Every structure is written in C-alpha cells, then in structure tokens.
Amino acid sequence: MGEAERIAPGIYLVAGPNISHAEDATAFVVEFGGELVMIDSGVGRSVAVILDNIEDAGLDPGRISTLILTHCHIDHIGGAAEIRAKTGCRIVVHELDADAVETGDANKTAAGWYGRQLKALPVDHRLRGEAETLAFGGEALHCPHTPGHTPGSISIYLDRGGKRILFGQDIHGPFNPAFGSDIDMWARSMRKLLDLEADILCEGHFGIFQTKDRVREYILRYLKEYGKLPVKSDR
Numbered sequence: 378m379g380e381a382e383r384i385a386p387g388i389y390l391v392a393g394p395n396i397s398h399a400e401d402a403t404a405f406v407v408e409f410g411g412e413l414v415m416i417d418s419g420v421g422r423s424v425a426v427i428l429d430n431i432e433d434a435g436l437d438p439g440r441i442s443t444l445i446l447t448h449c450h451i452d453h454i455g456g457a458a459e460i461r462a463k464t465g466c467r468i469v470v471h472e473l474d475a476d477a478v479e480t481g482d483a484n485k486t487a488a489g490w491y492g493r494q495l496k497a498l499p500v501d502h503r504l505r506g507e508a509e510t511l512a513f514g515g516e517a518l519h520c521p522h523t524p525g526h527t528p529g530s531i532s533i534y535l536d537r538g539g540k541r542i543l544f545g546q547d548i549h550g551p552f553n554p555a556f557g558s559d560i561d562m563w564a565r566s567m568r569k570l571l572d573l574e575a576d577i578l579c580e581g582h583f584g585i586f587q588t589k590d591r592v593r594e595y596i597l598r599y600l601k602e603y604g605k606l607p608v609k610s611d612r
Contacts (some may be wrong), residue, residue: 381434391430398423402452402581409514413441421455447546448530449474451488467501474529484555525563546581564605
C-alpha cells in the first residue's frame with residue numbers, strides 16, 4: 378500500500394491505514410544501534426507488508442528484539458504473534474492488559490468488533506506500576522502507565538536529537554465498559570502527557586503531530602470534547 382515514513386532519526390512509521398491495511402492502527406520501529414524496538418503490530422492482516430516496510434526503511438526486521446504493545450486491542454496487537462514467530466522478539470505489555478492478551482479475550486481486545494478470533498499470546502514482560510523505563514543501546518525508552526481507554530494502556534516516549542517523541546496511541550478514545558474504560562482516569566493520563574511537553578506526537582489513528590503547540594492542541598481538543606479540560610490548561 379505504501380512505504381515507511383521517517384519521523385525522526387532512527388524512528389519510522391511502518392504500519393497504518395495508508396501504508397499497510399485499512400484496519401491497522403499505526404505501528405512504529407525505533408532503531409537503537411543495531412537493535413530494533415517495535416511499537417504495536419497492526420490488526421494481523423498485513424504482517425508481510427509491515428515487514429517489507431521495515432526493510433524498505435533500510436532496516437532488518439530480524440533485528441526486532443522487543444515488541445511493545447501499547448494496549449490490548451486487536452488493531453494494535455493482532456500481528457504480534459506472527460511477528461514474534463518470524464523474529465523471536467519478546468512481547469511487552471502492561472500487567473493490567475496482559476491477561477486479555479494472553480487469553481485472547483474477545484471483548485477486552487475488541488476482536489469481536491472486527492469479527493475475528495484472537496489466539497492467546499504469551500507475554501514475556503509485564504510492565505508494572507505508574508511507569509517503567511527500558512534501556513536499549515544506552516538510551517532510555519520511557520513507558521508511563523496512561524490508563525483510561527483500557528486499564529493497561531501505556532504511552533511511550535524518548536528524547537532524541539533534541540526533541541521529545543511521544544507515542545500516545547488512541548488518545549481520542551473511545552470509551553466502552555467492555556474495554557474496562559474509565560474516562561476520569563483517562564483525563565488524568567492526558568494531563569500527564571501534557572506535562573511531558575512533547576515535540577512530536579505519534580497517534581494511533583490520526584497521524585503525526587509536530588511542534589509542541591500542535592501536540593498540546595491535539596490533546597486539549599479531546600479533553601475539551603469530553604468535558605475534562607483542566608482549568609490551568611484552558612488557555
């Protein structure tokens with residue numbers, strides 16, 4: 378469908394509606410020296426295309442050591458089993474979404490929405506608590522817990538080339554009791570993301586937002602839409 382898009386040095390968009398499959402949430406690869414970390418994996422219908430996109434970016438998919446899943450929904454995790462089978466990578470998920478991934482829960486993973494069955498996927502590392510930092514090639518990859526859309530939703534960020542790049546998947550929601558959604562927790566999570574003052578936001582469905590002002594405006598837009606705009610951020 379398309380080809381990888383360079384977001385920042387060593388950071389590429391490799392999956393999404395316009396470059397892999399219409400049902401795919403965005404997925405990214407971050408290069409740390411010779412090691413690759415992948416963020417999300419699409420719905421599972423286009424793994425071959427995603428791996429081709431990684432190759433087209435001049436990277437070897439066989440060097441994917443870690444696949445971090447930002448939450449348990451199928452459009453983000455559906456390709457994970459095949460990617461692990463092909464690369465041997467470990468799977469990382471927050472502990473509060475890990476059981477849904479490991480059991481293939483049709484409601485919590487939203488697989489039923491897509492008319493699909495999701496096979497159980499063993500998780501190699503469960504992120505715990507409010508935040509965890511993973512080290513790759515001497516760099517820090519931060520994984521703050523940002524619940525609300527699902528109980529175990531996380532965001533990911535790193536600082537590179539003088540800029541802060543934030544992977545804030547599904548900032549827009551939606552919120553559904555079947556997912557274990559909590560809009561008040563989500564609002565608190567969004568305030569955490571505002572405090573990061575990211576320069577680039579990589580969002581799960583609506584693209585890449587660059588400059589601090591655009592990132593801030595995007596997050597505030599949804600806080601306002603859901604009636605959760607914090608007073609001190611209303612400017």
